[in-house]
Amino acid sequence: MVGTEPVSRHDEAIIFPLHQLADGTNNFSQDCLLGRGGFGCVYKATLSDGQVVAVKQLDLNGLQGNREFLVEVLMLNLLHHPNLVNLFGYCVDGDQRLLVYEYMPLGSLEDHLHDLSPDQEPLDWKTRMKIAAGAAAGLEYLHDRETPVIYRDIKPSNILLGEGYHAKLSDFGLAKLGPVGDKTHVTTRVMGTYGYCAPEYALTGQLTTKSDVYSFGVVFLELITGRRPHDSNRPPEEHDIVAWARPLFKDQRKFPKMADPLLHGRFPKKGLYQALAIAAMCLQGKAKNRPHIREVAAALSYLASQTYDRNNNVTRRNRAGPSASRVLDDQMNQDTTLSSQQEVHMSIHCQTNYVIPEVKETTWSGSPRAGRGRVAPKGIDRERALADANVWAEAWRRQEKASKMR
Secondary structure, three states: OOOOOOOOOOOOOEEOOHHHHHHHOOOOOHHHEEEEEOOEEEEEEEOOOOOEEEEEEEOOOOOOOHHHHHHHHHHHHHOOOOOEOOEEEEEEEOOEEEEEEEOOOOOEHHHHHOOOOOOOOOOOHHHHHHHHHHHHHHHHHHHOOOOOEEOOOOOHHHEEEOHHHOEEEOOOOOOEEOOOOOOOOEEOOOOOOOOOOOHHHHHHOEEOHHHHHHHHHHHHHHHHHOOOOEOOOOOHHHOEHHHHHHHHOOOHHHHHHHOOHHHOOOOOHHHHHHHHHHHHHHOOOOHHHOOOHHHHHHHHHHHHHOOEEOOOOEEOOOOOHHHHHHHHHHHHOOOOOOOOOOOOOOOOOOOOOOOOOOOOOOEEEOOOOOOOOEEEOOOOOHHHHHHHHHHHHHHHHHHHHHHHHO
16 A cells, blocks of 8 residues: 555754765765756765665755755654655755755656666556555645645656655755645745646746646656656647647547557556546646645555556456445446537546546536446536545555455
């Protein structure tokens, strides 16, 4: 189950002397370099007691300066969750600013999605769903705090991977406390990475937890399709991943073509439809129409729990028991046809074969277990659709808990 790995808690971050980190990285040798970004460099270090850690050496002339350094130390010293990277300590020495994290042996999601080496195996479908579910669980923890924490910079290079592809969010320098009380948003200078920012945040600087949901949607679409959020090497109409995907969301026949070619067709068709549904909901143009991340996390927990035959391209019945399986199977077997006047928003649970970019005022007519149903373009029942995703996950969790007690 996602999010069950124990957390090594540190109630107070350790202050490391500079010489210890210099020794551990062979004086910040290129041989120990793990990655480089706008914030500076990350090195693999072996401490005197043999512990392996990651050391982020900040470039104070880069994108992350003194303020971001302090924010990251404070945030990670207060936040503890299986899907957040552990901060062991820090170092302040002259103009040196260094952060010491747990070492994540499989690198970042970015390393496994793009520019793969010839001998590198692409991520399979189930691993992609597991990583997405882990990242969503980390965001859920941040958003559900008494004072929400808005991550503000979710992207593949900030999702680190441990053994078994256990995902953890890292790099909290841009994190910001969210609105409290009657406030609906916080207004701040636009920060983040091009291609991942929510449109309302990019245009107005108004930031909410739903801004993170949009960014997560871009990352999830990237996981499904293998495309970068912006790729100028593609035809002009395909430069932007969201603009490319929006018209394709409307035509279920094109869904399989949206999958990453590196999957070579080895994915469950039903799972692909559901994953694209979740991505489409996260990428709604209006923030109020996007789901809460807890709803996304519940749906992704379900998708990550599924097993399938990589060779036969068929989803196997999950262990959630007959109730959850019947709900899923009934809805996936619906033979619902829509006229052009009956555009419907793709809910995670009901209209599993149809997606359009913006929410329409629609509802599903008929029992969710009653075989065939029809889509009626009247009323509104978005919350029910989202609640149904929680039904999947809760049934699965109960079954998992019961199996562990046997």
